Amino acid sequence: MRTINETPKRLQEAYNFVRQFFPNWDRKRQWQIRYISGVYYIAKCNTDLKTIDFRLISDDDIELYMLLIHEICHTSSPAHSKKWQDRMKIAGHRINKSGYPLLTREIINEVNRYKGSSNINGKFIYRKIVEIVMDNKNISFEDIMIYLSKEYYGGGRA
Ligand SMILES: [Zn+2]
Numbered sequence: 001m002r003t004i005n006e007t008p009k010r011l012q013e014a015y016n017f018v019r020q021f022f023p024n025w026d027r028k029r030q031w032q033i034r035y036i037s038g039v040y041y042i043a044k045c046n047t048d049l050k051t052i053d054f055r056l057i058s059d060d061d062i063e064l065y066m067l068l069i070h071e072i073c074h075t076s077s078p079a080h081s082k083k084w085q086d087r088m089k090i091a092g093h094r095i096n097k098s099g100y101p102l103l104t105r106e107i108i109n110e111v112n113r114y115k116g117s118s119n120i121n122g123k124f125i126y127r128k129i130v131e132i133v134m135d136n137k138n139i140s141f142e143d144i145m146i147y148l149s150k151e152y153y154g155g156g157r158a
Pocket residue numbers: 070074079080158
């Protein structure tokens with residue numbers, strides 16, 4: 001069911017583009033981008049394999065870049081911890097200085113979404129569950145709970 005597909009040019013190019021904003025990260029170029037299907041997440045950072053796995057590639061450049069940056073910031077910071085948020089902000093400053101105000105704004109919005117837990121209420125989680133089930137109708141209750149705890153309760157990475 002889970003398949004690694006050939007990486008589309010659009011995804012590879014977007015990855016190469018956002019890497020410039022992380023000049024001190026992965027100097028040895030160990031981290032690879034992968035295009036994956038048969039999984040429930042849209043994008044995920046896999047620290048064991050040093051891969052950033054994407055299932056969906058947004059048609060919107062800003063959104064695609066933002067999500068890549070979101071995942072790169074996870075490479076040393078599981079969950080959406082303060083450390084992850086700080087890495088996002090540092091990247092945001094650099095992106096702003098490089099002259100990409102729209103992308104900068106997306107990064108700041110993304111950090112704000114995860115700031116504190118006030119955004120993660122029942123309604124938010126309910127919508128997430130609907131999204132997960134729509135994407136994977138055979139997912140077990142247990143897997144939904146594991147996913148939610150990893151993503152929103154600091155138990156892992158996504
Ligand atoms: Zn995340």
